[in-house]
Amino acid sequence: MQGFQKVVGHQEIITHLQNAISMNKVSHAYLFGGESGSGKKMMASLFAMTLQCEKHGVEPCMECPSCKKAQSQNHPDIIYVKHEKPNTISIDEIREQLINDVMIKPYSSPYKIYIIDEAQKLTLQAQNALLKTIEEPPAYAVVMLLADNPDALLPTISSRCVQLNLKPVGDQLVKDYLMNEMHVPDYQAEVDASLAQGNIGKAERIARSPEYEETLESALRMAKYADSMPLYEIVETIKKLTAEKDNIDDYFDIFSLWFRDVLLFKATKEVDSLVFKQELNGIRERANKSSYEGLEKIIEAIQKARARLNANVNFDLTMELMFLTMKEN
Template identity: 30%
Template structure:
């Protein structure tokens, strides 16, 4: 196994789940007292770890030597269910059109526990149809094969067609023995009332950006500045922060650096206007651009007063000269100007004009 491929033994347990402490606590205590409801809905925004937590619960329910109310991570059920947790973020290392099936990541992805059922829309489909649910009901009609608890995770459960939901009703009401069914959804009200009334609802909320930032730096090894930005733009979703596209970001940051150089170095209006036109083409990346301008200005500021606090260490030798040449007043006014611009963006102002106006305000005084 290559160094960068994680081992299923290191898959996270409850203890390292970030955010939603209340939901985690309810779940851990219910499992510890053997009082877990047999049908549950995990409801909350995308990317906050609902399915991951469901898998962690499956792991703890089946661990052969639990440590307190967490799984040991080492026994055979723990390893195979841990593989399912890791598999959510692993891609084939050969990066071909289809998974090679033999690289370390593929081997983890293909580890299966026979009593863990992850049900989503079939390949190429958007809905979970009645056939899939009938098949599932057939699969779980008998005792679990080896697990103490069989765990069924439907994700996203709101993709079930109405027929599929109706088909599942009886199973939710009288689940087969030693079976826990978890419906994962960002939109619980898209489920039938009759489904909701048969399940215990567990609510999830957004994760604080500071927690996401810390996770990205400490567990994922992301550079501090990138982690800060990814967390700030994640909307409280760890999934979104993990998917944050580093390559695209570097390109945008280069553009932002050009604008900051013009702003602090008093470039010409023509150059600034051209930079603004390039930056404002795409609304989504413009928000990243402005955050990047803001992060760069902050780093120029820190480079002047306390270089140890510069977040974007990789740019230190380019930020340094800017920091030495700019007047303190200009820098402070630029930082304030960008903050105002960010606020104004919420009221749909013309993005190009806003950038040009900022440039004029800072340079023509």
């Protein structure tokens, strides 16, 4: 499998891009939106490769010199904008790598393509500087912005781009991909696909990472015993999570899915639609103890905790509130 066939899901977007190529209606600016791991970079790279391909088809041929250079990221006319600081893309970086460069004609290709990954990190000055290029680009220029959160960009920028949002992929597609491409066994692929919530990049990471197994076990243990934990143990648990801050989103995902399973089982008594079928005993026990209202409060508390951490609220306090809600309900 090569070219766009490698992409799992996102068929509408692929069709849109291929139509733009075949009808010769390629825009000067594209904004690919979708959470981290959803495939934005892969999609933009394939589109760029196809636009520069010497066979001029709607798929990259993967054989011509242009495709070969693009595959090794050595194409002089496909420029990936880089940034020094992890959380910002500065005006100087945009000036140097794009604005001053875009006036130089392509070396050997029909287009000169700029791919700005993590575009949500562009400073306001950088966005304003970029605006002029997007408004009046040279005929050969194509700018692709990739953003986890497209709303972080100025409306003046996003309104001038063709906006393509990568939505979560169906669980079955993710499961098939894990089984066929990564040879993950059936049962494991089903759990991994549920945990990935439609995100192929995340599914790959879960399937590949031995650490994820540990996170999963640890998170399930916390969810299962939260109701019987004495306070000192909650404090210990929070200490443990402080050391795992980098994976905290994974913990939140697992907590949410486990309590969703409890709620589902309480309502239907069915096992088939559960993510954690192997946890049936713990799920049944919790479903008997908690009311519907209590379970909804817990799921809400997990979402709140995630939002609070994103807003930089104190970590220990946020976690304590969440665990107390799990304990009391």
